[in-house]
Each structure stands twice: as C-alpha cells, then as structure tokens.
Amino acid sequence: MKNLLAALVGTVALAMAPVAMSAEATKELKMAYDADPVTLDIHEQLSGGILQLSHMSFDPLVRWTKDLGFEPRLAESWERVDDKTMRFKLREGVKFHSGNELTTKDVKFTFERLKRSQDFKAIFKPFSGINVIDDYTFELVTSEPFPLLLNTATYIFPLDSEFYSGETADGKKKDAILKHGNSFASDNLSGTGPYLVKSRQQGVRMEFERFADYWDEESPGNVKKIVLTPIKENNTRVSALLSGGVDFIAPVPPTDLDRIKRDKDSQLVTMSGTRIILFHMNQDRVEAFKNPKVRQAIAYAINQEGIAAKIMKGFATPAAQLSPAGYQGHNESLKPRYDVKKAQELMKEAGYEDGFTITMMAPNNRYVNDDKIAQAAAAMLARINIKVDLKTLPKAQYWPEYDNRAADMMLIGWHADTEDSANFYEFLTFCPEADSGAGQYNAGNYCNPEIDALVEKASVETDMDKRADILQDVEKRLYDDAAFVPLHWQDLAWASKKNVKIEPILNVMNFPYLGDLVVE
Amino acid sequence: MLAFLVQRISQAALVMFVISVIAFAIQDGLGDPLQEMVGMSVSQEEREALREELGLNDPMVVQYLRFAGKAIQGDLGKSYFYGKPTLTVIAEHLPATLELVIGASLIIMFLSVPIGVYAAIRPQEWLAKFFMGVSTVGISIPVFLTAIVLIQIYSIGVTVEWFPEDTGWGQWLNGALSTEGGMPSYGRGEDLTYLFGTWNSGFFTERGLMHLVLPCISLASIMLPLFIRLIRAEMMEVLQSDYIRYARAKGLSAARINFLHALKNTMLPVITVGGVQIGIMVAYTILTETVFQWPGVGLMFLEAITRSDIPLIVAYLMVVGLIFVVTNTLVDLIYGLVNPTVKLTGKKA
Numbered sequence: 001m002k003n004l005l006a007a008l009v010g011t012v013a014l015a016m017a018p019v020a021m022s023a024e025a026t027k028e029l030k031m032a033y034d035a036d037p038v039t040l041d042i043h044e045q046l047s048g049g050i051l052q053l054s055h056m057s058f059d060p061l062v063r064w065t066k067d068l069g070f071e072p073r074l075a076e077s078w079e080r081v082d083d084k085t086m087r088f089k090l091r092e093g094v095k096f097h098s099g100n101e102l103t104t105k106d107v108k109f110t111f112e113r114l115k116r117s118q119d120f121k122a123i124f125k126p127f128s129g130i131n132v133i134d135d136y137t138f139e140l141v142t143s144e145p146f147p148l149l150l151n152t153a154t155y156i157f158p159l160d161s162e163f164y165s166g167e168t169a170d171g172k173k174k175d176a177i178l179k180h181g182n183s184f185a186s187d188n189l190s191g192t193g194p195y196l197v198k199s200r201q202q203g204v205r206m207e208f209e210r211f212a213d214y215w216d217e218e219s220p221g222n223v224k225k226i227v228l229t230p231i232k233e234n235n236t237r238v239s240a241l242l243s244g245g246v247d248f249i250a251p252v253p254p255t256d257l258d259r260i261k262r263d264k265d266s267q268l269v270t271m272s273g274t275r276i277i278l279f280h281m282n283q284d285r286v287e288a289f290k291n292p293k294v295r296q297a298i299a300y301a302i303n304q305e306g307i308a309a310k311i312m313k314g315f316a317t318p319a320a321q322l323s324p325a326g327y328q329g330h331n332e333s334l335k336p337r338y339d340v341k342k343a344q345e346l347m348k349e350a351g352y353e354d355g356f357t358i359t360m361m362a363p364n365n366r367y368v369n370d371d372k373i374a375q376a377a378a379a380m381l382a383r384i385n386i387k388v389d390l391k392t393l394p395k396a397q398y399w400p401e402y403d404n405r406a407a408d409m410m411l412i413g414w415h416a417d418t419e420d421s422a423n424f425y426e427f428l429t430f431c432p433e434a435d436s437g438a439g440q441y442n443a444g445n446y447c448n449p450e451i452d453a454l455v456e457k458a459s460v461e462t463d464m465d466k467r468a469d470i471l472q473d474v475e476k477r478l479y480d481d482a483a484f485v486p487l488h489w490q491d492l493a494w495a496s497k498k499n500v501k502i503e504p505i506l507n508v509m510n511f512p513y514l515g516d517l518v519v520e
Numbered sequence: 521m522l523a524f525l526v527q528r529i530s531q532a533a534l535v536m537f538v539i540s541v542i543a544f545a546i547q548d549g550l551g552d553p554l555q556e557m558v559g560m561s562v563s564q565e566e567r568e569a570l571r572e573e574l575g576l577n578d579p580m581v582v583q584y585l586r587f588a589g590k591a592i593q594g595d596l597g598k599s600y601f602y603g604k605p606t607l608t609v610i611a612e613h614l615p616a617t618l619e620l621v622i623g624a625s626l627i628i629m630f631l632s633v634p635i636g637v638y639a640a641i642r643p644q645e646w647l648a649k650f651f652m653g654v655s656t657v658g659i660s661i662p663v664f665l666t667a668i669v670l671i672q673i674y675s676i677g678v679t680v681e682w683f684p685e686d687t688g689w690g691q692w693l694n695g696a697l698s699t700e701g702g703m704p705s706y707g708r709g710e711d712l713t714y715l716f717g718t719w720n721s722g723f724f725t726e727r728g729l730m731h732l733v734l735p736c737i738s739l740a741s742i743m744l745p746l747f748i749r750l751i752r753a754e755m756m757e758v759l760q761s762d763y764i765r766y767a768r769a770k771g772l773s774a775a776r777i778n779f780l781h782a783l784k785n786t787m788l789p790v791i792t793v794g795g796v797q798i799g800i801m802v803a804y805t806i807l808t809e810t811v812f813q814w815p816g817v818g819l820m821f822l823e824a825i826t827r828s829d830i831p832l833i834v835a836y837l838m839v840v841g842l843i844f845v846v847t848n849t850l851v852d853l854i855y856g857l858v859n860p861t862v863k864l865t866g867k868k869a
Binding site: 032038203230235236403423 | 551565569598671819
C-alpha cells in the first residue's frame with residue numbers, strides 16, 4: 001500500500017512537473033565531453049563545442065527540431081515579405097544574464113559581428129543586410145533569393161549588445177573577435193540562454209548555473225547546476241560514467257557500446273548521424289581516375305555495408321551519396337553497389353585489367369576508426385588489382401597534407417554547417433577554384449560544370465519541392481559519374497545514468513538542448 | 521661550491537638552448553596550428569591572413585630569433601589554445617603534476633626501502649621470493665594497463681560469480697573477490713586547498729586524497745619494482761664487503777650493522793638513480809595523466825601536441841629540461857652530503 005501511494009505521488013508529481021519546473025530547478029548534472037569549449041566568444045570559432053556552448057548560454061532566433069524542422073526561440077514568428085526578405089518578430093520580455101532586455105538592436109549587433117567573424121562570415125555571405133523596423137521587428141535581407149534563410153538563422157544567437165560594447169579597463173574594444181590571445185568576449189559572456197557560466201578553468205572544468213530569469217518558463221528543464229569536465233580519453237570517459245563520477249557523457253566510442261548496455265544503471269542513445277565519410281580520387285595525380293569507368297570500378301569494389309558492419313560494428317549507416325536521410329538532396333533510389341565482378345569487368349573495359357599502384361592517406365585520430373576504414377578499403381581495392389600504398393597520420397599532420405593533395409586517394413569526413421545538401425557539393429565536388437573558395441576540400445579535382453550550375457540554381461530556388469528535385473538529380477549524377485567514393489554516415493552516441501532523461505533533448509546536430517533536460 | 525653552481529647554470533642554459541632549437545626545427549612536422557583555430561569551412565584567404573598575423577609565414581630563422589629575443593627576457597610566447605603566456609599555463613598545470621609525483625615518490629620510498637632491505641637480508645625466505653616475483657611482473661606491465669585495471673576494480677567495481685552462490689564458501693569467495701568500486705576515476709576533485717600562487721593542493725582533504733590514490737599507485741607501479749630490485753642488489757653487495765664483516769666480528773648488533781652501516785652506503789647509488797628517475801617520472805605522468813584525466817602538465821603537453829600548439833610545446837620541453845638539470849644538481853648536492861669523499865666540481869679527492 002505504501003509503495004502504491006509512493007508511486008501515485010510520484011506520478012502526480014511527474015504530471016505536474018512541466019507546469020512549475022523552471023521555478024524549481026534543483027538538480028545537479030555532472031557531464032563529460034571529449035573537449036570543453038575553447039572560448040566563451042561564440043563567434044570566434046565555428047565548431048561543435050562552441051555550438052554546444054551557444055545552446056547552453058544563448059538562444060538562437062530559431063532552432064532545429066529533432067526531425068530537422070524549425071521551432072521558434074527568440075524569434076516568435078516569421079514571414080516571407082518577398083523573395084529576398086524575411087520579417088521576424090522578436091519575443092518580448094526576454095532578459096540577458098546582465099539584466100538588459102533583448103531588443104532588435106542586439107540582433108543587429110550580433111548580425112554585424114557575425115559578418116565580421118572569420119569563421120561565420122562565409123555562412124552569412126548571402127545576406128546583404130538587416131532592417132530594424134521597431135524594437136521587436138526586423139527583417140533579414142539577402143542579395144539573391146535564399147532558400148536556406150532559416151537554416152542560417154539557427155546560427156544567430158543574439159548577444160547582449162550593451163554588455164559587449166565599449167572598452168575594457170586597459171583600452172581594448174569589447175566586441176573584438178580575437179583568434180589568439182584573450183579578448184573581452186573570450187572570457188566574459190552575457191546571453192539569454194538557460195545557463196550562466198559560473199566558473200571556467202580551461203581544459204579542466206566548467207561550471208554552469210541556471211539563469212533565474214530565463215525567459216522560457218515552459219521549459220521542463222530542472223537542472224540547477226552543470227559541471228562540465230572535458231575527458232579526452234575514451235576509456236576514461238566511459239569509466240567516469242560507469243563509476244558514477246559523471247551522469248552524462250558524449251561521445252561514446254563504438255568499442256564501449258556493449259559495456260554501457262550491460263550496465264544496469266546506464267542508458268545509451270544512438271542516432272544515425274549526418275557526417276559523411278568518403279574518399280576522393282585525385283584526377284590530377286592519377287591519369288586513370290579521369291576515366292569514369294575506373295572510378296565506377298572503385299565504387300563497385302568498396303563494400304560499404306561490410307565496413308559499417310565489421311569495422312564500425314554497426315555504428316554507421318552505409319552511404320551511396322553525400323546527403324543523409326532528411327536532407328533535401330537525399331535520393332532514396334541510390335544504394336551501395338558493392339559487386340566485385342562488375343568492378344573487375346569495368347577495369348577490363350577501361351583497359352586497366354592489370355591494375356596500377358596508387359597512394360592513399362587517411363587520418364588516424366579524427367573520425368571513428370578512420371585508419372581501419374582506410375586499411376579495409378585498401379584491401380578491397382587489391383581485388384581489382386589496384387595496389388595501395390597507405391599512410392595514416394594524426395589529424396594535426398593530416399590536414400596540411402590534405403591541403404597539399406599529397407596522395408592519390410584521401411579520406412575526409414564532412415558535416416554540412418547549414419544542415420543542407422548544397423553545402424556538401426560546394427565544398428566537396430565543385431570545380432576547385434582558389435579565388436571563390438569553391439571545392440575547397442575537393443581533393444579529387446573532379447569537375448563537372450553542369451552539376452555545379454544545377455547546384456547554383458538550387459541555391460536561389462525558394463520553392464522547396466523544386467529545390468529538392470534539383471538536388472536529388474545532382475546526387476544521382478554524382479553517383480552515376482562516381483565522382484567520389486562515399487562510405488558511411490557516422491553514427492552518434494550519448495550515454496547517461498538512467499535518471500537523466502537525455503533522449504528528448506538530443507538531436508542529430510549533436511547540440512543537446514540541456515536547458516530542457518529533466519533529471520529525476 | 522660557487523664554481524659548481526656556475527657550471528650548472530651554464531649547463532642549464534645550454535640544455536635549454538638546444539631544446540628550443542630542436543623544438544623549433546621539428547615544428548613543421550607537428551602539423552598546422554591553424555587547423556585547430558579555425559572551422560573547416562573557413563576559406564584559404566582567411567587562413568592566410570591569420571597565418572600572416574601570427575608570423576607563421578616568416579622564415580624559420582626569423583621566427584626563432586624573434587622567439588629567442590623574447591625568451592631571454594623570460595617571455596616564452598603565448599599558447600594558441602589558452603591565449604595566455606605559456607609559462608602561466610604551465611604554472612597552472614604544474615602543481616597537479618608535482619602532487620602526483622610527490623604522492624608516487626612517497627609510496628615508492630615507504631615501500632621500496634623496507635622491502636628491498638628485507639629481501640637482501642633474508643634472500644631465502646618465501647616472502648622475499650614472492651616480493652621479487654611480483655616486482656618482476658610489475659616491471660613489465662605498462663602503466664596504462666595498471667591504471668585501467670585499477671579503475672575497473674576500485675572505481676567501477678567488479679562482481680565475481682565464479683563460485684557457486686548456493687554454498688557458503690562460494691558465496692564468501694564471490695563476496696571476497698567482488699569489489700564495490702566508488703573510488704574517483706578522473707580528475708582532482710573539487711575539494712582542493714589553496715596554498716599559494718597557482719598551487720591548489722589535494723593533500724589536505726579526504727576527497728582530494730581519494731582522487732590522488734589511484735593515479736599515484738599507477739605512477740608508482742612502474743618505478744617501485746625497479747627501486748626494490750636496486751636496493752636489494754646494492755644492499756647484498758654491501759653486506760659482502762669487508763667493513764661489514766669486521767663490524768660483525770666486532771659483535772655489533774645486526775640491526776645496527778644493517779640499518780646504520782650497510783643501508784647508508786646502499787643509498788648512495790639509489791639516490792643517483794632516484795634523481796634521474798624523478799625526471800623520467802615527469803615523462804611517465806603523461807600516460808598516467810591521460811588515463812586519469814589528471815589536469816597536469818603531462819596531459820596539457822599531449823593535448824598541445826594534438827592541437828599543434830607550438831609555443832606551448834616548446835615552453836613545456838624547456839621547462840622539463842630545466843627540471844632535469846635542477847634535479848640532477850640537487851642529487852649531486854645531496855650526494856656530497858651523504859658521502860663527504862665526493863667532490864662536487866669533479867676534482868680529485
């Protein structure tokens with residue numbers, strides 16, 4: 001009877017919880033990521049860690065939902081005025097950590113600072129300006145019709161303009177963005193987000209505290225204090241969770257998935273990710289790669305499903321294209337095409353029956369199992385008589401080699417900052433052009449102006465259905481042409497103690513909405 | 521004495537110079553620091569501008585001279601990642617490492633001397649043989665393995681179900697072999713006591729000490745067998761020498777012979793080796809600190825390498841070089857105290 005009563009009380013409390021939660025955030029969360037944010041200035045670097053911080057201490061105008069839709073945050077509503085203009089209505093009564101109130105002048109300040117940021121200016125290039133209409137209404141204007149306006153608005157986390165304006169005691173401008181050395185913004189922060197930064201010892205620990213005047217009173221989040229410890233070593237991070245030292249960890253290495261599943265106090269959440277892993281075949285270095293038949297032969301020779309199952313232990317989704325499911329360019333009809341016989345035939349038709357020797361490079365600490373993937377691919381290519389001379393390097397040494405296009409086949413992983421297909425093509429398959437920066441990571445030197453033109457057409461197409469058709473056509477053409485060798489989309493994994501309800505706050509972008517986290 | 525110090529200081533300067541030159545020469549092989557400073561999608565143009573700003577485009581000699589000019593004034597540059605002077609960053613991380621080394625040294629000292637002496641005096645006892653056997657095994661287990669096993673047993677806990685639960689003895693054995701876990705597995709904890717400067721200590725609170733236990737044992741595990749074997753071998757040799765035999769003939773008590781006359785001479789080579797080993801231990805902390813996420817200079821250095829944080833790498837190597845020189849100097853000084861026949865400047869006695 002007593003138990004029944006307790007259960008009843010528990011249920012009632014749970015049902016009532018969302019109503020009055022934000023007022024009584026009482027729980028403490030200890031969590032461990034593989035790294036802590038390098039700076040408190042969210043415009044200094046565009047990286048996963050900084051975006052995670054942005055979602056803790058700031059709020060975007062709109063944010064992604066789990067199924068890659070948009071939900072209003074600081075922008076209450078929006079409407080298209082014309083092809084190039086979107087009008088936003090700002091939420092009223094939102095307070096910054098400093099106590100200042102959020103108005104359009106803060107949005108304008110933030111927008112202009114983003115345009116100055118080395119890392120963000122490329123994303124904001126399509127925008128020509130911002131029109132402030134009144135304290136709570138503004139318009140974002142683009143120079144061409146821009147279908148990804150809302151995608152980009154997820155990067156606008158309004159900064160407290162008053163807080164970041166003026167000069168520090170020693171005469172430095174507070175709004176300066178400094179990549180190296182300390183600026184005011186890299187040590188101080190005032191946003192509208194659910195958590196204040198209470199203390200920070202870089203590389204050691206960071207402490208957050210729930211912002212008492214947080215605007216989102218409907219948020220179910222009940223965590224008052226968050227302690228973030230960066231734990232780089234995979235094994236140590238998992239041990240910290242299993243020993244009860246922390247309540248929430250990310251990422252979880254594939255080798256430890258079973259260990260966490262077996263632990264009765266822990267839970268594991270995995271998701272198919274959006275980061276594509278692929279090989280480029282450099283046509284400038286290898287004459288044979290100019291022949292589409294040779295490229296197709298390689299595409300047929302690589303067993304994506306085998307790599308995903310054996311090397312990634314199921315912790316990856318085999319890919320035959322760049323766009324993951326949910327992206328506009330994702331083309332359902334494209335499937336991995338592993339077929340060694342076919343590959344051998346194609347090599348014969350191309351006149352390379354006896355094969356040739358190539359060099360291959362891959363990082364060994366950047367992506368999950370990156371070096372093992374490269375080894376497997378090299379072994380698979382041996383079956384069509386392509387001898388591979390493989391070299392794997394730590395990431396710090398690998399990227400300079402990549403920039404020099406130092407090998408015939410090079411491995412790269414790519415995540416589209418805009419969560420949109422076009423970003424893949426612009427960086428990975430566009431004809432390389434140093435001036436415009438197109439094809440910056442196209443280490444294959446694959447160049448098909450026809451496809452580039454299609455992508456550019458899609459980039460100004462605001463009819464989303466039409467746009468999807470174009471992008472899916474692009475994906476199909478790249479597939480037929482075997483422009484590159486896609487391998488898989490790397491899965492994501494998080495783990496926590498059972499009483500920490502992480503599932504609802506996680507998403508494929510890998511920025512957990514910790515403000516809404518419920519701990520029982 | 522003065523001549524000795526002058527000689528050592530000039531040696532230190534030479535060591536630091538050589539290290540800085542080597543560190544600068546290999547920095548191209550360490551990778552591109554920009555990769556960690558900018559997002560993937562930043563254009564080549566922006567990268568080039570930043571490179572210029574950081575002075576990375578200058579010829580190596582120019583970069584080195586600029587560095588050396590500042591270094592003479594005690595400025596070893598700014599860390600790219602921390603955005604602070606490298607010496608400040610190192611000063612912030614050094615106490616954690618020193619506490620780890622001190623803890624491990626204490627464990628080594630209090631265990632190796634009694635065990636080593638015992639094994640030398642009673643080499644035939646089964647316990648002495650057992651110690652020697654264990655130390656042989658211990659010396660061949662890599663430190664990260666020791667650390668992972670310790671974490672599994674004492675932090676996470678293990679449940680043993682090898683024996684039948686339904687018998688009394690099986691239950692007892694299972695219970696005896698299972699562990700609860702609960703020891704901290706990472707970091708220094710929150711209960712640190714502020715001492716001075718950048719030094720926050722874990723030695724003064726219970727939680728702080730708990731955090732120190734596993735990392736210190738792991739670190740000590742590599743050196744302990746070495747010291748036990750060294751002390752045993754030296755002691756056995758000393759026990760064979762003439763003056764010990766005379767002392768025995770004179771009728772001195774065994775304790776007086778063993779602990780006053782023999783041990784003192786045993787310790788001479790041990791101190792020399794010990795000094796060098798403390799320096800090596802600083803290097804071993806890199807592994808221990810990585811496994812335990814111990815926020816010391818070892819972990820800091822490893823991360824600096826993955827980030828190609830070149831100023832920090834150079835500064836760390838120079839500081840470690842200095843630590844080596846200083847510990848060796850101290851060892852020589854202590855040596856002189858223990859054995860007055862040793863002259864410091866190397867002149868004939």
